[in-house]
Amino acid sequence: MQLKYVATTCPFCGTGCGLNLIISDGGVVGVAPYHRSPIGTGKLCMRGLHAAKAVGKYRIEAPTVGGLPTDWKKALTEALKLKNYSGEDLAVYTSSRLTNEANYCIMRFAKEILKAGTIGTLISGRVARGNVRINDLKKADVALVFDDCMKRFPLTGNKLFYMQQNGGKILYCGEESYTAIQADAKCIEDADGKLVISDEFKNILKEAKNPVVIYSTTGKYAELAEETAKSCNAKTAVLYDTNNGRGAAEIGFIPSLDTLKATEKVPKAMLIFAETPMFMDDIYEELGEKLSKVELLVVVASNASSLTDIANVVLPVTSFAESEGSYTNWEGRVQKVSAALTAPEGQKSPCEIIAELSGKAISYKDTAAIFADIKANIPAFKDVSYEQVQKADGAFIEVI
Ligand code: SF4
Structure with a gap:
């Protein structure tokens, strides 16, 4: 049996430990230490040791409209009805577990094309920045x-x-x-x-x-x-609970879960990039009654959940182990995320979905090109080089 080790970053908490996914027969079969990680230096906690489970068992195999499987063309056409809404009638929520690159594309789509009134992440808490590094x-x-x-x-x-x-x-x-x-x-x-x-x-x-x-x-x-x-x-x-909470915050996504829970007036349409499989509690179950009142709910998800059950449109997306790009940990260290697996047939990456939904207006030739755009447009990333992010130590978004 041939084993392949792929160095990447833990998908759980914002500490950002490096780890190796062990690949065999086209699947993740385990996790091994990554001794060059500047954070864990080969150590991982129990969650990190189980990162293989972050791929999820119950993958969504095809897009759905009204709960029924369909092809991508029909599902994207339905999803594009989001454009019939704007301002306070429309909300876009991303996952603070997606890469910086995916979230940058989603932010551009939400702002430039949809002009959504609410743009956030479905996490609690606040945006805050510390001034000490983990090894200090x-x-x-x-x-x-x-x-x-x-x-x-x-x-x-x-x-x-x-x-x-x-x-x-x-x-x-x-x-x-x-x-x-x-x-x-x-x-x-x-x-x-x-x-x-x-x-x-x-x-x-x-x-x-x-x-x-x-x-x-x-x-x-x-x-x-x-x-x-x-x-x-x-x-x-x-400290940020999610692996890329700091990165999502720097790109401009505001933690919005508490506001959504508290509001009586739910936006008429929503685009949600779901956190699937759920790493913590199923927050969507709690929001189910509220979200079922949304006229048009488009969900981008890798795995079935209570959220995909109530969505009008579901677009299947790649999971953590099939993603390429970077996460930013709590101290502001940008580290690489490596695609260890090829995406299953019929699944698209978040950036490919945004490219389709935007009619190629937001489309890049590769991850490096997205990162170059992030560097040019997001002040916190201005001194970060893509080449440095590929190295074991990563690169810091700002000088402390
Ligand atoms: S869950 Fe957090 S502390 Fe544990 S290995 Fe992953 S990044 Fe490190």
């Missing part, structure tokens, strides 16, 4: 961690263990959790869910030589963490 966490003398970041971002958490070994201290704020157990001192929220950061913690941060505040963009205490970092003059490590 080891050098901090004090880290104030909010929420259970060491469990949710295991290889980021790993750096904090190195920091402790070097004599650094972990302070923790939040609910009782795995991170609370690892901490040297903690402030736990009270029974009413109130959290008060002690003056002692603030003084330790102020007096530290190299303090850092660590929180996630979806964390309950993100705002408090930002305020504390500012008042104590500490650097920040801002």
Whole structure:
């Protein structure tokens, strides 16, 4: 049996560990360490070790209209009825798990062709940027961690263990959790869910030589963490739950899940690039009642889900292991994503779908050409070279 190893980036959390997908007989059969990864240096957490599952078992084999299989021409014609809507009647939501290149094409389509009133990602939280790199966490003398970041971002958490070994201290704020157990001192929220950061913690941060505040963009205490970092003059490590949450944010997609959940007035038409297979909870199940009121729901997905069940049009798309391009991790490091598999017959990449929907107005000869356009038009990427992204260390979107 011939095995092929393809180096790529983990599709789960925003830490961005490198890994090898092991390919045999045209399928992913496992995951192996990628020792040249500047983040994991060969280590992976349990989720990363199961990245083979990110391809998904229940692939959508053909486009559908009204739940029935059809050909691409008819499905694209139906999908293009999105153009009958605009402004606040039309929303485009992407997945913050897609590559930078796919999301750039989707953003152009949403803005330039559809002129959608809402353009976002179906994730919670906020857009925020830290100013510390992952491997510098080891050098901090004090880290104030909010929420259970060491469990949710295991290889980021790993750096904090190195920091402790070097004599650094972990302070923790939040609910009782795995991170609370690892901490040297903690402030736990009270029974009413109130959290008060002690003056002692603030003084330790102020007096530290190299303090850092660590929180996630979806964390309950993100705002408090930002305020504390500012008042104590500490650097920040801002963690994104999804592999390309930072990249999607830099391209201009706003986390919109909370707004969509809260609104009574749902847009009449929606184009959703789904997160399939679902890596976390099925957020679409929760939104099902709301989304079933949408007049025209076009879903681009690789795998069947509660969302594809209610869509008027479904366009089958390539999955993570068939994608080429880049992800941007929480620290702003742009790393390559390699196509380990050939897409199954009848599936198109997100960029090919956008090229078709835009009548070739948004069409590129290859991924490098899309990246060149991103570099020219998205300020955060202006100093990033495509060649550097192909190397093991990747390239940073901005100088810290
Ligand atoms: S820490 Fe995150 S990026 Fe690294 S292997 Fe685990 S899930 Fe993947």
